[in-house]
Amino acid sequence: MISQTLSSVDLAGMEPKFNLQPVAQATRIQTIDILRGVALLGILLMNIPAFGLTEASVQELIRGPHGGNYWLKTLIYILFENKMRALFSMLFGAGIILFLAKSRTGSGMAAPELFIRRQLWLIVFGLINALVLLWHYDILFDYGIVGIFLFPFKRLSAKALVLCAVVVGLIYSGKYYWDFAEQKxxxxxxxxxxxxxxxxxxxxxxxxxxxxxxxxxxxxxxxxGMVKSKKYDKKADKATILAMRSDYVTVWNHLLPQIQRMEAPFFYQFGLWDMVSMMLLGMALFKWGFFSNKLTTSQYALLAVGGLLIGQTMAWLSLPSHELKIIDYSKFISTSILPLDDVLMPFERAFSGIGWASLILLLYRSGIAQWLWKGLSAVGQMAFTNYLMQSVLCTLFFYGYGLGYYGDLKFYQLYFVVAEIWLIQLVFSVAWLQFFRFGPLEWLWRSLTYGERQPMRLTQPATPKTSILA
Structure with missing residues (x-):
């Protein structure tokens, strides 16, 4: 088994202790960084259509003739849709335990207080991502809020956390069924x-x-009116493309209602339960040593096969429900017993997320492609910077105040852009960490959280010196 560097963590009792200061390079868990890097890059597979195309035009792939673009979309839906974000949420849950495992700083500030400050700054960055960078599916704002509610759960056992995750997942499914019953x-x-x-x-x-x-x-x-709103409107689609190819103010005004809807009503009605269930599951998995490569090879193999088999089967079974909802909403409501794609979602994502993570850890243990693991680890270590970088690169490429390619590419061509961004982020992350301890935004976030300017260069002393917050 590949040795781990976090020797101070007792994964059996799971009450690790640290001095309260930013994680040093020597004490990072590389497998967590690798999994975070995979999840971060994988999220772009699902986000890129929303950056570059209208939702209506993507749905037309399902309504229209089933060509290559349809099959590409279907493949991504079954294999990756929401699964990578689920894994990202699980890792965020693991990060809550890692952060709160620390005791206190020299100034006497307790870990929970620092954690709340950390989450509040994350909320601010989320608002910047949504309202300034104009990414209307931002998750940082939501993660900031959810994390504050979850930090007391760190004291629960792994089994209790899994039970809570299942209950919250059932609430998510129940809310979608409630909404379905109202439509019926x-x-x-x-x-x-x-x-x-x-x-x-x-x-x-x-x-x-x-x-x-x-x-x-x-x-x-x-x-x-509801049925009409779900049908393809060519005139409205063209108006959206025209607005998104315009100047910054026009794009901002066009996206603001959607941003408000995603960050408020949708989050409190559905998104909250989705994130909480995955983060609780991630906390449990961390306590079992799953993310830190502590399980046996046979256990990871069983989880990889079982997780992917169950998760992908659920995804395949939910596909007809997902497509019928788009093709003929009246038929979907009148003939369906329940919204299978929505009801199965939290469990499909959980099994698939665990399956993908297990498969990645098995490949990591094999020792092949060490250069790839180094790159993915660097991307994961700089996940905050890379997540916001994706917003910057994609909005500048697609929106009108940038290159203005919005609505101009075919569905499959979007993934050439994804490949280019992946390459940029892999090279940039590896190169940056040759000279610096943190990514640029990780450094800013840590400095704001701790109220002290953190050492940036690898040659600087590890102890922070300069206070930047009163």
Whole structure:
């Protein structure tokens, strides 16, 4: 087994102790950095369509003829959709335990207080990513909030954390089923109005216009408006492309409603439960030594096969539900017993995330492609910088105040951009860490959290000296 550097962590009792200062290079867990790097690069596979194409045009791949772009999208949906973000969330949960395992600083500041400051600054960076860099699917803001609620859970045992994760996952599924049931009620009300109209026309065929009550009109208009909003609107699609190819202010005004919807109502209704379940699971996995390469090879092999087999089977089973919802929403509501893709999502992601992580750790143990693990470790060590770098590179490439390629590329061409960004981030991360302790934004985040300017260059002394916050 490849030896680990974090010898001060007792993974059996899982109450590790540290002096409260930023993690030094010598005490990092390389496998966590590698997995974080894989998850970070993998997230771009799902994010790139939202950067470069309208949601309506991507959905048209499902409604239209099933060519190469459709099969590429389907492959990504089954293998990676939400799975990489699930793994990223699990690792964030593991990071909560790592941070809170520290005792206190020389100034006497307790770890929970520093952790709250760390999360509050993450919320600020998330708002910058969403409202300044204009990435409307930002997760930093959400992670900042969720982390504050989760830090008391570090005292729970691994089994208790898994139980909590399952309960929260069931809440997520239940909320989507509740929403589905409400839509079903609206559809049934609409059907009653349609049946009433047909009955009156059959009795009095001369009456071309049937008079409805206000409630009946509302029931009919509500459903028809909802169905219309889910159909492809070529005019609206062109308007979106035109807005996204415009100047910064126009793009900002166009994206603001979506940013507000994602960071507020969607987060509190659904996103919160999704992230909490994965982070709790990540905390449990860390306590079992999963992320730090402590399991046996046979255990990782079993988890890789079992996790991917179960997770990918769930993804395949949920695909028809996912596509029918886009192709014919009325048929989806009227014929489905439950929204299978939404109900299975937290469990599909959990099994697949564990499966992918186990497979990566098995490959890492094999000792092959050491240059690749070094690159992925560097990307993971600078995940905060690289996540925001993806926002900068993609918005400048696609949006109108940059190169203006929004809506201009075919679906498959987006992944040439992904490959280029991966190469840039791998090379940049490795080169940067040859001279510096942290990524540039990791350094800023740590300095703001600790209230002291952290040493940046590898040749600098490790003890922070200069206070930058009163």
């Amino acid at each position: 009620q609206k559809y049934e009300k609409y059907q009653k109005v349609v049946a009433f109209e047909k009955k009156l026309k059959a009795v009095k065929p001369a009456n071309k216009k049937v008079k409805l009550t206000d409630d009946q009109k509302e029931d009919k208009e509500t459903w028809e």
